[in-house]
Amino acid sequence: MTLPKIAYLTGEYPRASDTFIQREVAALRKHGHEVETCSIRTTGAEHLVGPEQRDEHARTFKVLDAAKNPLRLIRSHLRWLRTPGRYAKALGLAWRTAPKGIKGRLYNLIYFLEAGVLAAHLQDQGVTHLHNHIAKASCTVAMLSEALSGIPYSFTIHGPDIFFEPHHWRIDEKTKRARFVACISDYCRSQLMCFADQSDWDKLHIVHCGIEPDRYGKTWHSGQRLLFVGRLAAVKGVPILFQAIDKLKGDMPNLQLKLIGDGPERTALESMSKRLGIDDRVEFLGYKNQSEVAEALLQTDLFVLPSFAEGVPVVLMEAMASGVPVITTQIAGIPELVSHGESGWLVPPGDVDALCAALTRAFIDPPERQAMGEEGRETVEAHFNTHKEAAWLSQLICGYAGDNAPTTKRPEPTQ
Template identity: 70%
Template sequence: MNLPKLAYLTGEYPRASDTFIQREVAALRALGHEVLTCSIRTTGPEHLVGPEQRAEHARTFKVLDAVKSPLRLMRAHLRCMKRPARYGAALKLAWQTAPKGLRGRLYNLIYFAEAGVLAAHLADEGVRHLHNHIAKASCTVAMLASALSGIPYSFTIHGPDIFFEPHHWRIDEKAARASFVACISDFCRSQLMCFAAASHWERFHIIHCGIDPARYAPPDHAAKRLLFVGRLAGVKGVPILLDAVDALRGRHPDLRLTLIGDGPDRAALESRAAGSGDHVRFLGYRSQDEVAEALRDTDVFVLPSFAEGVPVVLMEAMAAGLPVVTTRIAGVPELVHHGETGLLVAPGDAAALTGALDRLLSDPAERAAMGAAGRAIVAADFDIRKEAARLSRLFTTYGNGGPRPPKREEQA
């Protein structure tokens, strides 16, 4: 089969918090696709936490770096202007889809400038399809680059924040113009359907983010160690978790909580946890291998978020044979089955979170049973190789004009 050469675009690539994109790219390359990675901005050094990130960073085309060259910017747009009708239509699209106000118009003109440079680069590289992750500003650039170049594009939509401002980001227009949209869950797909015309719904497919289950080994001990992995920001609900740990310390004096990740709230959270002594420790960002090692040294994984898509870190924890305690929101119940692979609680409910953690910390046998069930679910439905194969077939089928695939292929 002649596999199309792909380009992947996102706002920053690679990032320590978006390792699922790296896994998807690697899996597509393993299937035989040539994948050119592109990033709007240059990733900060704090995200280059392992050899995989550093290697991907070195080979990634940085759009803004190229735009900063006036000569390159001018040449790219003069090249696009050789098709004046297409160029004019793309410029009109940038103007019509801009957020309201002078600032919104200005930003979309900047995105249009970036799109011209990206379009020229894709043409030079012989790219046949452009795919975007995180359907916000970078997806606007992808849509405009497609309009300028004629190269078809698609995108993966995650949520939840994109659905907070769907009109600002014009996900209706992006979905209408895309060859197809990969939705990470049925819940995510339903949210997109709220804003997109019904005539486009059949092009919205379910492609899970995925992991390599073989990378994660079940724990070989029974203790009382909790692990949180995520961005240290308000949406993750970490203060609720710290309250729960404080409430549990009397009943479980050997309880330990480790937090991996960084973010704007780290200093405040560290100050908040200072009274917990060595019961709580913050490690900052860690590489994929270091996260896998931390999971092997954990007994219960906890993620008390207020808003999520389908967290990849929950997949990693379940693949490591851990029971998970998390919140009953968005697409999470499509991954975590309450009472079978973990426990779901109401978001923001410290008492419910405390009770769920107490239940699992007090019952090693239930932890082991839930961990085994979770590992089986991830292997069946969230294996990155299977998901990449599904995505590859979408690229090929839509590129060749074949019969439209179902919402989600049962076999991959």
Template identity: 65%
Template sequence: MTLPKLAYLTGEYPRASDTFIQREVAALRALGHEVETCSIRTTGAEHLVGPEQRAEHARTFKVLEACKQPTALIRAHLRWMRKPARYMRALKLAWTTAPKGFKGRLYNLIYFLEAGVLAAHLADNGVDHLHNHIAKASCTVAMLASTLSGIPYSFTIHGPDIFFEPHHWRIDEKAARARFVACISDFCRSQLMCFADQAHWDRFHIVHCGVEPDRYKPTDHETEKWVTELVFVGRLAAVKGVPLLLDALRRLLQPPTSDDPHHAFDEPPAIHLTIVGDGPDRAALEQQAEGLPVTFTGYRSQSEVAQILSKADIFVLPSFAEGLPVVLMEAMAASVPVITTRIAGVPELVTHGYNGLLVPPGNATALRAAIDTLVSDPDLRSKMGAAGRDTVKADFDIASEARKLSWLFEEYAAGRQPRWTRL
């Protein structure tokens, strides 16, 4: 059987913060799929940090850029108007799924215009199936493009933010109309089940985001290093909890007192923190970090992140809300023990005391104590790092996850309904 030709759509592709999508596309291509990449907006230059991003950016169809050409926009919609019943169904769907208020209606009509152009591009390129990541505005465009063109669609739902406004984004309607939904964790699947009709639950499949374990070579960390290297990788926004990490670091570096039960050292440890990423809170965080041994690097390419992780002793991600963070998988693949928060799908990846430490979200005292524990125990770091790499190789290898996704594309294309399985 010929593998279905795929198109992938996101709001911006590629982005330095969404390298897991690039890995998934590359893995599907390696399996023999043709994958046409599409992006609603043109990615900002700050995200094109490596050759992989620049190559993908060059080959990606930019929907808004095409919509700005009046002849392309008009030609696309005239094409679909030749099928008036289908065109009106799509227009009605855009209207009935719009968020309340004038602004919501206006945005959905804009998405409808974008969908016409995208649908024409997919049809012209012989695409058999459209897949979306994130499930927000770009998934609205995917749903409308599918209705216009008749090309089926599916999507990967991540969370957590989409579950804050599920009715706004009409994930119930998107799930009902999709051929299937890939959920990145059991927790994510359960959250979608809260809002979707039970009749559709058997089309919600667990397909993890994944990493290439061999990209992150485990490194023999020196047990007698003078400075313990901590690393954070992520978007510098409130949800990631970086202020708590800086607060915990500052407390850890204060001289210990006799009544402090959480301090393992007779004097402050030698620690350095590298913060990889960028975002709206960077300036405020740099100000908060003054006087601390912290380096801000901005966004870095996949290869550069792998290099930074190869020199790390501890990875810290103190997020308040997550789906199932790929960056934890990257650190674990590099045999780096992780400290993160006990939220959402994270415990499906990190087992407390085995391959990392889990702390309550928003608790700087517990975060400091966890960092203290690993800084003071190189042997424990080594054991947890090795266990973390084993976990990722077994359950979060992108090659294995892409095979699951490819199987779903094939089964549904053949008209078969796979029984729900955790795959």
């Protein structure tokens, strides 16, 4: 059976912080799909941290760069003007779904221009289905591309930030017009149900972001080395972790923290570590590629993610796949990955004392820590394996393309 040729679209691809999308693309290719990758913007050099990112970047179609070519832009839209009724409806959709204000209207008209170029590219490449990750501006382009070309789209919705401004991003209309929506967790699906029409609920499926467990070696240590991986942004709660280290440094002389990632808060966090007198215990490593993250996990004793808002963090999956016990916050979809007291510790977000208590508990009870690491790896292997999740996504794409669209949230147990 010939599988549909797919295109993938995000605002910026590939990014060092979105390696799960690259894994999903690679897994779909292994399942037999031809996948054309597309990115609205050109990825910054800081994200091209390894050969995998550089190879994907080289083969990815950059929509905005193509749209800046006047001849290509005009030719693309002249193609769709051959069906003036469809073109007018697509333009009307762009106007109708634009955020309030002149700026919102202007941006949606720009997205409409980009959609014309993207749709022409997809048609030229023989793509029959477009899938979008991150349901913001790039998903608007995907929706308008479908309105122009008739090439159907689906999207993966993550959260939590998309749910801060659901009306701005018109996730109701995007859901209505999509063939299906892949929600990364039950929590995420429930949030989308707040805004999507009830008639669309049946096409909201759960497709976990996943990892390749075999990429991560299983490890176990009994030291006091902590690891954080993520964007250095306010939402990740790193200052709470710094305050906890400050409180515990007297009782834990060997406590050390490495941070992998970068972001807008890095300078402020470096200053904070000096102000607290813990800069000799904290090391900022910047962005690292997948292999380097896997290696860092082999050298750590405990993974900590004190976020204030998350979807289902892939970095937690990576740590759990390595057998590293985790401490994180009891928010959003995280409890669907980490079971408190079984595969890790969950603490209230923003609570320094609770985080200190969890760190202390982890370090005074090594056997419990090891058992949690083992349970975490089993959880990830069973429910967050990118190859299994890509197979389910492929089933959704193929099913909706035919007459056998799946009717369950998740794959049947026999699959």
